[in-house]
Amino acid sequence: MSSVQSSHYRSTKSPVLLTQPLYNGGDNKLELSGKGLLIDKDLPDNAEDTLLQKHQPTRNSMPENIVPTTNITSGRKQCPFKLPTSCQDNICHGSLMEKPGSVVGGTDRSTAEIWAEADEYIREYYQENKLPNEQRDLRLNEIQKLILDKGYYTHTYNELSFGVKTAWRNSRRCVMRSQWSALFLCRFIPIFHFVTRNVIQTIDRRDVTTSEEMLDACFDHLRVGHNAGRIRPTMTIFPQKLPGRTGPRIWNHQLTRYAAYRLPDGTIIGDSANLELTDVAIRQGWTPKYGRWDILPLIVSAEGEAPTWRDVPEDCYKEVKISHPTLPWFEELDLQWTDHPPVSAFVITIGGVDYCAAPFSGWYLGTEVAARNLGDEHRYNALPEIATRLGLPMNNRSLWRDRAVVELNHAILYSFDKAKVTIIDHHSASDSFVAHYEKEIKTRGHCPADWVWLTPPSSSSTTTIFHQEMYSYLCKPAVIPLSEKPWDTYFRETGIDYRPTTSHLTPITPEENEDRIILAYGTETGTSERYTKKFHKYLRSRMPTVQMALVGLDDLELSDLQGIVCIVTSSFGEGEPPSNAIQFRDKLNHAVTGKSGFSLLNFRYAVLGLGSTNYTETYQNFPRLIDRSLASLKARRIIPLGELDDCDAAGSEDIFENWIKTLAIAIEVGTESTDIEPADSKPSFAQTIDKFRTYQDVKLSRSKPTFSSLGRDTYHVELATCNGSHFKYLEGDHISILPNSTEEQLELVQDFVRMWGQQIINNDTVSTIINCYVDLNIALTSHSLLQKPNLVKEDELSNLIRSLPLKSPRMFSISSSPAYHPSILHIAIARLEHGQLSVPLTSILNEGELTPTFQAVIRTSTFHLPEDLGVPVILVGCGTGVGPLRGMMHGRLAALKGSSDELFRGPIVCFTGFRAPQEHFYLAEFTEEAKAGRISHYPAYSRFDNQSSHVGDLMYVHSTEVAKLLGKGGVIFICGSHVVRGNVEEALLKIGQKELGLSEEYAQDYLTRLKRERRFMSSTYSRTH
Secondary structure, three states: HHHHHHHOOOOOOOOOOOOOOOOOOOOOOOOOOOOOOOOOOOOOHHHHHHHHHHHHOOOOOOOOOOOOOEEEEOOOEOOOOOOOOOOOOOEEEOOOOOOOOOOOOOOOHHHHHHHHHHHHHHHHHHHOOOOOOOOHHHHHHHHHHHHHHHHHOOOHHHHHHHHHHHHHHOOOOOOOHHHHHEEEEEEEOOOOOOOOOOOEEHHHHOOOOOOHHHHHHHHHHHHHHHHHHHHHHEEOOOOOOOOOOOOEEEEEEEEOOEEEOOOOOOEEEEEEHHHHHHHHHHHOOOOOOOOOOOEEOOEEOOOOOOOOEEEOOOHHHHEOOOOOOOOOOHHHHOOOOEEEEEEEOOEEOOOOEEEEOOOEOOEEEEHHHHHHHOOOOOOOOHHHHHHHHHOOOOOOOHHHHHHHHHHHHHHHHHHHOOOOEEEEEEHHHHHHHHHHHHHHHHHHHHOOOOOHHOOOOOHHHHHHHHHHHOOOEEEEEEEEEEEHHHHHHHHHHHHHOOOOOOOOOOOOHHHHHHOOOOOOOOOOOOOOHHHHHHHHHHHHOOOOOEEEEEHHHOOOHHOOOOEEEEEEHHHHHHOOOOOHHHHHHHHHHHHHHHHOOOOOEEEEEEEEEEEEEEEOOOOHHHHHHHHHHHHHOOOEEEOOOOEEOOOOHHHHHHHHHHHHHHHHHHHHHHHOOOOOOOOOHHOOOHHHHHHHHHEEEEEEEEEEEOOOOOOOOEEEEEEEEOOOOOOOOOOOOOOEEEOOOHHHHHHHHHHHHHHHOOOOOOOOEEHHHHHHHHHHHHHHHOOHHHHOOHOOOHHHHHHHHHHHHOOOEEEEEEOOOOOOOEEEEEEEEEEOOOOOOOOOHHOOOOOOOOOOOOEEEEEOOOOOOOOOOOOOOOEEEEEHHHHHHHHHHHHHHHHHOOOOOOOOOOOOEEEEEEOOOOOOOOHOOOOOOOOOOOOOEEEEEEEOOOEEHHHHHHHHHHHHHHHHHOOOOOOOEEEHHHHHHHHHHHHHHHHHHOOOOOOHHHHHHHHHHHHOOOOOOEEEHHHHH
């Protein structure tokens, strides 16, 4: 709304901030931001009219502080009206894609707001169409009565027709709106629509009441717009949103879009922009095809109805296969696109009435398909393959992206012309808009235009629009975005869980996990991630059957590493890790400097570093640290560390190509690096045995089942030392336990032990080594001599024993606090059917039975509570991940109890997640502490009482509290699967936008800062015990 109030809103009360319409020569409604004018209601009757005249810009007078826009190429100046934008004092928002405070549609408004916009629009309608004022006043009286009685009014046929035209005219992001006046409203689909070419039509379908009717109308809309390839701009208007209701919604961003599928290894097939919509479609019952070009079903919901979907009939669209006039290999790229963009994710707002379902079809701009849909890295990312086919070196100096996108744009225009489908090039569109802009300035004094959206993404400076200055502001009637995605609205109102699912994908089993390749990246600017994705694509082409996963370095858990890990990372700042690798660095340092005997014998690795020799003192600091640390932890290097230098772009590309090829070959043939290393860094049998000696004997004190259902058994397990001493640990630490050999396995080697058991090797008897340290699960199948002791010669015994595979310890998060349980250590375990450790650890002790014993050692972590008791803590956990949070809760409560400083006690807020309350094995403890007022506890249940919520949902519900605690320096601790951490990150991003008013980009920066300040701590686990 503008900052001046029109004369028909008066009151005798105190001064108020007026935010009603400002009328200009064209009587267009201008949505303006600013401080407004304070007008005293007790002023004389003509005072307000005087103010209107004083602040009313005219076509012939230029406001003092408004600069004329200029066409830089021609030098012509245009003088628009004074039109405030969303910019603030000293802050320009002009370059933002989404402006702060932008008006959105689909929300309820007060009757006063509806009446104000209705009054202004009807006056504009009657003035622009030169209709009698008497008829206008009668219509305004009728509308006012309707709004007072029902809270809304409906447009006549002609009012809607004019409103739709004007909304298109005012659409600041549309480059082809010069045809706005030709928009034709019809009450039916004309039988001549397949033969006419120049009619631009709006189809009035406000009669539709069901979702099935909506689908039929949408498909009719597609047929009209498609027009056998001769695209005709077409709009269909469905019923308006009524107060207190949602109104009809079209769930698809466009009526025809390609699906996207994220596979278990992280690969995305299809158009990644539609990942969420594809997941929603699958949840609605659509069967995915897992193709690269699968048209998504159309999902709609009429007022008061559940969503309904149908596959889009083939006669509603045409797919254009992309080829090139001079490059025959272009067809081999398997590129295509639909014939036109039937956009549907917006609202038409006219005179206080919102039409939330109003699909619009136009024709494509060539660069929209080439540079954005097919060329963007986060979409189909076609440019690298095109550049490779063109023989271009993949470095910035070659301008390979620029040259590839030009050829792709050329191919798009050629292919659409060849298929006889309407499309416009960016130069013609630019010329058309600049002419339209100048015409609008002359005829009505202004033209809302968003330069960021209108300027084409390719060859921008060669187009006329690039050199045209313009102002961006909202002018109603208008095209505005929905307040939220339709499925967000539906699922929020119904309480149905809609979190992304991978249930339709084949899960990776623990056995497959041991053989897969993990590609991990540490990145600050995205470069390392891009290199990793290129490497991933190359590996998949050579090893299509191997399971692979793409992850950030912070998502790696050292205790879970198996198989092969390939790391690509840069350094940041003064040789520090990038923001998504800080926690990995800390874990690595802790493992190297700790005394727990942690080793990584079970996996192989390779590291590629990115850096710049401009920074000689810190060049490749972090990649070298990783390579050195992993080697010291006994991991096996596959090939030497690779180093790329930004100062030698061409050379770096060659190094990268050679490095990934060498690594791929080494992986395939199973070789390892022969780099010379310090002797003491080599993995040795003796060193491993020496570290096993640091383990102490512990016994199972108690095992209590907490929940059992369909193989999802969980247990509360208590351990004690065999010598009666206390465990020494902090809340958040782990316990590493060696699995015991089974009685059956020991029986199979008893003859070998009987014959050779007293021999001494590395200061231990052979009996101790085999019974305590050797992994008989593997050794019995790989070393047949263990069952044939008579064939072993004494001089060969030492070599045989040293070649045996040693046990791999399993690590568990500790669920207790030494302050609460000084002599007993607790862990929460999910029992696996054939788990080497989870089965014996969850044994129910019967009277008279021998107590199971194990060898274990405490491993310290960085997952510790802040020492300052005044720092607020937010504990978030799901499943067995709630266990360590329980220990942290106990530890903090014990510390607070012993503190005499009552004024500085940081709050404790807990978010826990389970499927149902009966699975929450520590629910009673959390509830008791919450009732006593010592903590706040918010449990989330994903499958309970026909409702579904997750910890991230609850965090967002309590966003004000979370933001307040983080604002006071609070620390958030997350324990659970990688999915839980992702959900929490997503919730924090939303909270930052909602509570702190951050943009999406700044919210991401805020999350990054929390991680850098070690105020976002996570500990993830996997079920491999």
